[in-house]
Amino acid sequence: MRVAIAGAGLAGLSCAKYLADAGHIPIVLERRNVLGGKVAAWKDEDGDWYETGLHIFFGAYPNMLELFQELGIEDRLQWKEHAMIFNQPEKPGTYSRFNFPDLPAPLNGIVAILGNNDMLSWPEKIRFGLGLIPAIINGQKYVEQMDQYSFSQWLKLQKVPPRVEKQVFIAMSKALNFINPDEISATVVLTALNRFLQEKNGSKMAFLDGSPTERLCQPLVDYINQLGGEVRLNAPVKEFLLNSDGTLQGFRIRELNQTADEVITADAYVCAMPVDPLKVMLPPQWRELDFFKQLDGLEGVPVINLHLWFDRKLTDIDHLLFSRSPLLSVYADMSNTCREYANPHRSMLELVLAPAKDWIAKPEQEIIDATMAELEKLFPNHFGGDKPAQLLKYHVVKTPRSVYKATPRRQQHRPSQQTPIPNFYLSGDYTMQRYLASMEGAVLSGKLTAQAINRSQMLGISAQQLSGNRQLQMDNQMLTPDSQAPVLKAES
Numbered sequence: 001m002r003v004a005i006a007g008a009g010l011a012g013l014s015c016a017k018y019l020a021d022a023g024h025i026p027i028v029l030e031r032r033n034v035l036g037g038k039v040a041a042w043k044d045e046d047g048d049w050y051e052t053g054l055h056i057f058f059g060a061y062p063n064m065l066e067l068f069q070e071l072g073i074e075d076r077l078q079w080k081e082h083a084m085i086f087n088q089p090e091k092p093g094t095y096s097r098f099n100f101p102d103l104p105a106p107l108n109g110i111v112a113i114l115g116n117n118d119m120l121s122w123p124e125k126i127r128f129g130l131g132l133i134p135a136i137i138n139g140q141k142y143v144e145q146m147d148q149y150s151f152s153q154w155l156k157l158q159k160v161p162p163r164v165e166k167q168v169f170i171a172m173s174k175a176l177n178f179i180n181p182d183e184i185s186a187t188v189v190l191t192a193l194n195r196f197l198q199e200k201n202g203s204k205m206a207f208l209d210g211s212p213t214e215r216l217c218q219p220l221v222d223y224i225n226q227l228g229g230e231v232r233l234n235a236p237v238k239e240f241l242l243n244s245d246g247t248l249q250g251f252r253i254r255e256l257n258q259t260a261d262e263v264i265t266a267d268a269y270v271c272a273m274p275v276d277p278l279k280v281m282l283p284p285q286w287r288e289l290d291f292f293k294q295l296d297g298l299e300g301v302p303v304i305n306l307h308l309w310f311d312r313k314l315t316d317i318d319h320l321l322f323s324r325s326p327l328l329s330v331y332a333d334m335s336n337t338c339r340e341y342a343n344p345h346r347s348m349l350e351l352v353l354a355p356a357k358d359w360i361a362k363p364e365q366e367i368i369d370a371t372m373a374e375l376e377k378l379f380p381n382h383f384g385g386d387k388p389a390q391l392l393k394y395h396v397v398k399t400p401r402s403v404y405k406a407t408p409r410r411q412q413h414r415p416s417q418q419t420p421i422p423n424f425y426l427s428g429d430y431t432m433q434r435y436l437a438s439m440e441g442a443v444l445s446g447k448l449t450a451q452a453i454n455r456s457q458m459l460g461i462s463a464q465q466l467s468g469n470r471q472l473q474m475d476n477q478m479l480t481p482d483s484q485a486p487v488l489k490a491e492s
């Protein structure tokens with residue numbers, strides 16, 4: 001089957017890869033001149049990379065790790081020691097660590113938490129541990145039910161002291177979804193905690209050894225090409241063209257250097273674009289369907305990724321750091337953590353600014369000035385005194401709508417990969433899969449979409465059979481809870 005896919009982010013590329021594995025011919029159409037979507041990166045005039053986001057791979061990413069193995073590139077993941085490191089705002093320039101020993105889960109996590117006495121007192125640890133018991137006993141079902149609460153509300157319900165939120169979970173919420181605990185759904189934080197505590201290496205972190213575009217997306221494209229598929233850049237999908245029965249007839253695209261539009265036709269179509277542009281592009285006929293109406297509840301959250309090059313080394317820490325700054329989220333000195341960005345003499349800090357709602361429209365210089373003020377607190381030794389570290393250059397990458405904002409009650413708005421339109425599928429981290437809005441979620445969603453297309457083909461409902469022969473039933477009944485079940489069961 002020929003399958004047209006709109007979007008060359010991780011979801012679109014993973015979908016194409018798994019379709020090609022199953023003997024189909026994927027053709028991926030990407031709007032921009034760069035692969036990767038939210039993992040896209042660019043080289044500046046000095047040959048230095050800058051990225052859409054600081055990206056961390058976790059041990060709890062089975063589908064992503066499998067993908068690296070299938071592509072034969074697992075040596076590109078640079079695993080760090082099993083620890084979580086937090087700045088201590090009350091003691092500028094110092095760090096507090098959760099060290100995970102080489103013990104089975106959840107023992108290693110318990111030892112890591114009990115062994116940290118800088119951030120939480122014993123009564124706080126005990127109260128938090130007791131609060132987690134319902135999640136441990138009732139598992140994912142309970143975690144899903146908690147989507148009605150923000151994480152702050154959940155902590156209060158569990159009678160966890162407010163200091164636990166301040167000390168640990170502001171940093172964690174910002175890292176997970178670029179928002180604070182009073183906004184983030186409890187399901188998101190509890191899902192991450194579950195993975196981290198239940199899998200021995202769940203919270204172990206790796207950095208890619210170079211830019212995601214070159215070191216992860218390009219191998220995917222090479223693989224897809226080898227199996228007869230195609231990935232086209234500068235090929236924005238402008239419109240979904242419909243048959244008279246409401247099924248998809250083609251993607252109308254306009255390539256950058258072409259004057260006329262082109263229509264790409266296929267046996268099946270996948271939208272692997274983010275949810276925000278998808279909502280804008282939905283044909284009016286489809287908008288009436290409850291399945292597509294539910295997307296109105298999803299919206300991308302703003303985030304800013306910063307890159308600052310300094311004239312000296314600010315730290316030798318080879319790991320992700322939780323800044324615990326009101327302005328910033330996580331950061332890393334990429335000159336230590338990433339082989340291709342390595343520099344023994346100068347630091348390149350990559351920092352995530354979140355929540356970014358009040359900053360996204362501000363001029364770059366204002367953002368950099370505020371960031372430098374924060375860095376003075378994080379690295380007092382290098383910015384005080386008569387020879388402060390000099391900022392050599394910077395890049396600011398703003399993403400006004402990034403991953404969907406995971407506030408309470410969003411889970412019910414996340415669609416399955418299969419849609420009521422028989423030859424049209426969705427892929428993307430926002431679609432329903434259990435890894436939330438992440439690279440793992442994007443890769444898994446692509447795999448699930450490929451599986452859904454295979455299933456449809458096995459059932460013999462190819463687009464050709466449908467279009468013209470059968471009137472599309474647009475009564476939403478096609479999306480019963482049962483029709484979602486196999487999709488969810490397919491997750492590994």
Ligand SMILES: Cc1cc2nc3c(=O)[nH]c(=O)nc-3n(C[C@H](O)[C@H](O)[C@H](O)COP(=O)(O)OP(=O)(O)OC[C@H]3O[C@@H](n4cnc5c(N)ncnc54)[C@H](O)[C@@H]3O)c2cc1C
Nearest residue numbers: 007009010011031037038053055056237428429438439442
């Ligand atoms: C700052 C930041 C930090 C992050 N950190 C982490 C992390 O540490 N760990 C982690 O797991 N995840 C992280 N993420 C999340 C992760 O990057 C995303 O979840 C994932 O990359 C989303 O992939 P996707 O394919 O679903 O969507 P996207 O990557 O958004 O891909 C969608 C693609 O569709 C294309 N497109 C849009 N419109 C059209 C059109 N009309 N025609 C054709 N193509 C179109 C886009 O250009 C894009 O390439 C981070 C994200 C950001 C922004």
